[in-house]
Amino acid sequence: MVRLVERFAFQRLGLYQAALLRIGLSSIMLTQYFWHAGVRQMLWGPYGQLDYSEYLRHSYYFFDIYRYSAAPQYVDIIYWGSAIIAAMLLLGVFPRVTSVAFAITTYSLFARNTLSTDAGQTLLVLLSFLLCFLDSGRVLTVFTTRAVRRVPAPLRFLRNIVHNAALFGVAWQVCMVYAWAAFYKLGGSTWRDGTALHYVANSTHFEVFREVPRFLGLHPGLTALFTYGTVVFQSAFPFLMWNERLKTWLIAMAICLHMGIAVTMGLISFSATMIVADVSLLSDRVFRQLVDFFASAFRRIENIPGIFQGESTRNAS
Amino acid sequence: MQRALSFYSGPQVSQSWSLFAPDPPDYDLRVLIQGRTRTQRLTSWYNVTDYFLQTAAGNRLTPTRALSEALFHSTTVIKERTLSQWDVAMDETVRTSTMVIERYVPKSQLSAIRIAIYSSPIGYPAATAPSALTLVKQTGWRPVPVVTLTW
Numbered sequence: 110m111v112r113l114v115e116r117f118a119f120q121r122l123g124l125y126q127a128a129l130l131r132i133g134l135s136s137i138m139l140t141q142y143f144w145h146a147g148v149r150q151m152l153w154g155p156y157g158q159l160d161y162s163e164y165l166r167h168s169y170y171f172f173d174i175y176r177y178s179a180a181p182q183y184v185d186i187i188y189w190g191s192a193i194i195a196a197m198l199l200l201g202v203f204p205r206v207t208s209v210a211f212a213i214t215t216y217s218l219f220a221r222n223t224l225s226t227d228a229g230q231t232l233l234v235l236l237s238f239l240l241c242f243l244d245s246g247r248v249l250t251v252f253t254t255r256a257v258r259r260v261p262a263p264l265r266f267l268r269n270i271v272h273n274a275a276l277f278g279v280a281w282q283v284c285m286v287y288a289w290a291a292f293y294k295l296g297g298s299t300w301r302d303g304t305a306l307h308y309v310a311n312s313t314h315f316e317v318f319r320e321v322p323r324f325l326g327l328h329p330g331l332t333a334l335f336t337y338g339t340v341v342f343q344s345a346f347p348f349l350m351w352n353e354r355l356k357t358w359l360i361a362m363a364i365c366l367h368m369g370i371a372v373t374m375g376l377i378s379f380s381a382t383m384i385v386a387d388v389s390l391l392s393d394r395v396f397r398q399l400v401d402f403f404a405s406a407f408r409r410i411e412n413i414p415g416i417f418q419g420e421s422t423r424n425a426s
Numbered sequence: 427m428q429r430a431l432s433f434y435s436g437p438q439v440s441q442s443w444s445l446f447a448p449d450p451p452d453y454d455l456r457v458l459i460q461g462r463t464r465t466q467r468l469t470s471w472y473n474v475t476d477y478f479l480q481t482a483a484g485n486r487l488t489p490t491r492a493l494s495e496a497l498f499h500s501t502t503v504i505k506e507r508t509l510s511q512w513d514v515a516m517d518e519t520v521r522t523s524t525m526v527i528e529r530y531v532p533k534s535q536l537s538a539i540r541i542a543i544y545s546s547p548i549g550y551p552a553a554t555a556p557s558a559l560t561l562v563k564q565t566g567w568r569p570v571p572v573v574t575l576t577w
Contacts, residue, residue: 145489150574151525157574158496158525163517181574224503224511224518225496228445289443297448304550308450311548313479314498317486326552375486 121272124247125396126389128201130279131208131245133385134237135199137378138215142192149188153221155179164221174217191218201250208245212237228286229379235282236386242275244268283386284347291343300340303333309374317375342366350390357395363387453545455501455562459523461531462538462567469531471542474523475501497522501543505562519543520565524573538567 116122145152153175155161161179168176174187191214198207215237219226260268299305309315310322310332325332342362349355364384371380391399457474478494496518503515523541544559 144487145492147576148489148493150576152492152496154574156572158493158518158522159514160517160521160571163514167514222496222518224499224514225492227495228443285441286443289441290445290447293442293444293447299449299452300447305446305450307550307552308452308548309446311552312451313454313475314494316479322552329551375482375491377487 117273118266118269121244121247121269123276123389123393124244125249125393125400126279126391127240127243127245127272127276128247128249130236130240130243130385130389131201131204132199132249133388134215134233134240134382135195135211137233137381137385138211139192139195139199141218141378142188142195150181150184152225153188153218154181154184156181157222158225159222167223168220170220172213172217173220174213175221187214187217190214200252201246202252204246204250208237208241208243212241227376227379229376229382232282232286232386233378233382236279236382239275239278239282242271242278244272279386280350280390283390284350286383286386287343287346291340291346294340294343300336303336304329306336306339307332315374315376317373321373339366353392353394356390356392360387360391451502452548453505454548455498455505456544456546456559457497457501457519457523458542458544459527460540460542461527461536461570462540463531463535464537469527469536472523472527472530474526474541477526477529493522493525501562504543505545516565520568521571521573524571525575528573528575533570536570539570540565540567 151157165176175184177183194207194210194214198204198211212234216234219230219234294300294305297305299308307322307325307329310325316322325335346359346363349359364387367380367383367387371377455475458471459474460471461469463469474497475494478490478497481488481490482494500515500518500522503511504519508515520539520541524539527536527539542564543562545562546559547556549556
């Protein structure tokens with residue numbers, strides 16, 4: 110217990126996890142900004158899907174920045190400004206400041222048209238608020254951070270605790286998603302009789318490949334297996350996640366599940382957010398193994414004749 | 427203070443992760459829109475939902491997918507009679523439908539529009555579903571809202 114408190118106060122845990130969360134969330138948002146650039150006024154503009162006055166009736170917070178003007182040009186400025194902030198955060202430029210700006214702009218964008226969002230975007234907003242409290246700019250940044258200033262010990266402890274608590278908050282938040290999703294499903298008759306995925310697959314809104322509902326229609330046993338598998342997985346995740354040995358396998362399964370959802374249901378940004386959230390839960394040991402693996406793979410590529418060697422020979426001569 | 431506390435229960439960040447729960451919808455919803463011209467002529471009914479589905483079938487990564495996502499959620503709110511979001515859902519459905527009819531009929535010719543939402547059941551097995559459509563909601567004639575039209 111004492112060791113746990115010591116670790117919590119004396120060192121910042123999961124710096125790679127925090128950095129990956131920063132990179133993942135900002136990449137998703139940057140992709141969103143460019144992907145929806147052509148329809149931005151229709152989605153978030155004053156003459157878009159939701160009338161400006163109707164939006165104002167449901168906008169309460171001062172940091173909801175789209176509320177301050179009904180001019181389409183204002184939306185453009187905020188929109189592209191938000192994209193620049195996401196790019197800066199991705200590169201790790203002043204992450205302490207840009208993460209706060211990123212959380213505000215992300216929240217504001219999705220709050221402008223709540224009905225166009227899915228659960229993934231809600232999770233993205235929540236994680237971006239937690240990101241503000243994380244020390245996410247220590248590693249994996251393009252710009253090297255300045256020399257570490259001497260910080261008084263009490264302040265250092267406080268900052269460590271805030272960072273570690275936020276990291277725990279991320280894990281807690283992801284567990285909440287799985288736990289509630291499973292809890293609500295247990296109350297549904299189609300999840301209990303094993304047919305729920307049949308309805309999802311046959312909904313025209315989620316149809317990406319017509320072959321998927323046809324295939325599942327021919328194999329009702331498989332539909333039941335996937336339906337029960339989803340409920341069992343979501344119920345087990347919040348409990349087994351805290352076991353170091355099982356965690357890696359659980360996260361690998363979660364990544365496969367969400368990649369499947371992205372491909373078969375077209376919920377790309379939802380799946381990407383869930384994958385980023387899942388990956389940020391990996392333990393330090395797995396991260397070190399991954400870093401070592403990529404480093405050795407990179408060295409192997411370096412040693413292949415003609416890839417980097419020619420370059421270095423030229424430079425040497 | 428109350429506002430700060432209500433932040434976590436607001437529509438944007440609520441912690442109700444009911445992903446396809448308690449049950450996924452066992453119906454498909456279709457939105458149709460009809461216009462009345464300045465010469466009092468009625469246009470045909472245009473299928474708004476199919477317009478977005480066909481666009482998505484032509485390009486899996488179309489950004490209009492987000493527009494149809496809003497239409498899907500809005501019509502589900504209307505079908506399920508979720509009163510807290512009813513006004514927003516109606517506004518979004520009417521405005522999104524107007525964006526589609528203006529692709530076929532110039533705005534200058536339209537004097538009013540009305541929309542109809544139909545549902546069709548998803549059967550188990552799929553072949554057992556009756557093909558009949560049920561009217562969920564039909565609005566009266568409304569003035570044409572001003573909408574952005576760029577895609």
